[in-house]
Amino acid sequence: MKRIVIALVFFAVLITAWQFAFNARIWSPVLVPSPKAVALYLWDYTFNPGSALKPNPNQWQLFFAIGITLKRLLAGYAIGLAVGLPLGLLTARFRPVRDTLGVLALGLQGLPSVCWVPLALLWFGQTEGAMLFVVVMGTLWSVVLATETGVRNVNPIYVRAARTMGSRWLHIWLKVIMPASLPFIVSGMKQGWAFAWRSLMAAEIFVSILTGFGLGQMLHYGRELNAMDQVIGIMVVIVLIGLLADKVLFSPWENFLHRRWGTSK
C-alpha cells in the first residue's frame, strides 16, 4: 500500500511539474502541450462518444490501433520464440552450430532492429509481411543467445543425476535441461519482448500500409500533422502497454522463479 502511495505521489509531482512548465510558456504550446490537452486527446480517441448531433468519429480509434499493433507484436514474438528456443538449444548442444549460428546470432543481436526496415521494405514492400519480418528479426537473436547461455549454465550434475534415475535424451531435455535453464530463458524472453516492441514501433513508423493503422503509424501521423498532443498521448500509451506486459506476462514467471530457486526478492 505504502509503495503504491509513493508511486502515485511521484507521478503526480511529475505531471504537476509538466503543468508548471506549460504555464510558464517557456516553449511554444505547439511543442509542449498541456497535460490536459494530452488527456483530452486520449479521451477523444477512446471512450468519448461525442454529442447526439455530432458523434465523435474518433471514438475507439486508439483501441483499434492497439489491437492491430498487439496482433503484429504477438505474431512476431511467437514466431521469434518458436524458432529461437530450438535454435538456442541446438547452439548450446552442438559445437559446430555454436561456431556458426552462434556467432551469427551474436552479430545480428547487436544490429539495431530498425536496420532491418530498409531491407524488409525492399523484400516485402509495404505489407504486413515486412513488419512481421522486422519483429521476428528483432526478437529471434536475443532469444537464441539467452537460451544458449541458459543451457550451457546448467549444472552437469543435474543431468548425471537424471541419467542414473533412468532419464534419457528427450526426457532429459524436457524435464531437466529446459527447467534448469528457466531463469535464463525467462530473462531472454523478456529481453526478446522488449526488442520485439522496439522493432515493431520502428517498423510501423517507417512502413505505412493500408492493412491497418497501428500505434507507430499514429505516432508518425501525429508528427506529420504537428499534433503534439497525439504524439505524446501515443507515447504514454506505448509506455503503459510495456508496463502492463511486464506485469501480466513476466511477473508471474519471475515470482515463481524467485520462490522456487530462493533468489532475492
Added chain:
Amino acid sequence: MTLQQELAVTPSAKLAVRNVSKTFRTNRGSVHALDRVTLNVSDGEFVCLVGPSGCGKSTLLNIIAGLETPDEGEVLTDGEPIRGPGRDRMVMFQEAALFPWLDVFDNVMFGLRLKPGLTKAEREEVAHYYLKLVGLERFAQANIHELSGGMKQRVTLARAMAPNPRVLLMDEPFAALDALTREQLYGDLQRIWEERQKTIVFVTHNVREAACLGNRVALFSPHPGRIREEFKIPLPRPRDINSVDLAEHATEIMRALKGHLRATEVQE
C-alpha cells in the same frame, strides 16, 4: 507390480569390478585414474572406498554407476556386465544434486515417474514412504532452497532409494555437512541400510567415516589409482563414530594410508 512388492525389501546385488583401468586426457597430459582395479562386493555389503582426493575412487564409482566407461576391464552386477546407467544402481552425489525447479516431493517422484508398472497413486505412496524413512514427510511441499544442508542430503537419499535400487552408490555425500548433522546421518544411514538391505559402495576421504560405516574399507592410493589394502571392520551396529574401538580401526587404516602415500612419493 503391486505396492507391497514395490516396497518389499528386495534382494540386493553382488558387484564385481574386474581389472578396470581408466586414463583421462587433459590439456596438461594424461592422468592414470584407475590401474587394473579389482573389487568384489557381496550382496548387502557396505563397502567404503577411502583415499586422498584425486585417487580415482570417484571415477570408479562413476564407472559402476555406468556414467563413465572403463578403458579396460568390466563391471558386473550379479554376473551381468553394466551397459550405461540403470535404475538398479542409484547414485547419491556429493553436492546436493536436487532439482531446484521441483519441490521436495517431486524430486523424490522424479525417478519413480520413470519406473514402469506403477500407478500414479502407488508412486505417490512410495515417495511418501521414503520421505518418512528419512524423517522429512512434513517437508514434502517445501522448496529445495528452504532446506538445510543435512535435510537436502536426506532428500537426496530418499530420491536415490525411491526406485528401490539393488545397489546404492554414494560419492562423499556428507562431505559438505557440519559435524553434528553428519553424525546424525551416520546413524540414519546405518538404520536405513539394515532396514532396506542395500548393497552400498560409499566413497569418502574421511578415514573415520569409512570405519564407522563400512563392513569393509578398501584403501586407494593415487598415481595411478589402485586399491592397496582392504580392512574388515567387525564392530557391532549401530556404531558411534566417537567410540574408542572405532578409533583403533581408523588409526590402523590411517597408518596404512600414510605408508602407501610415502611409498608413492618415493617412487616419483
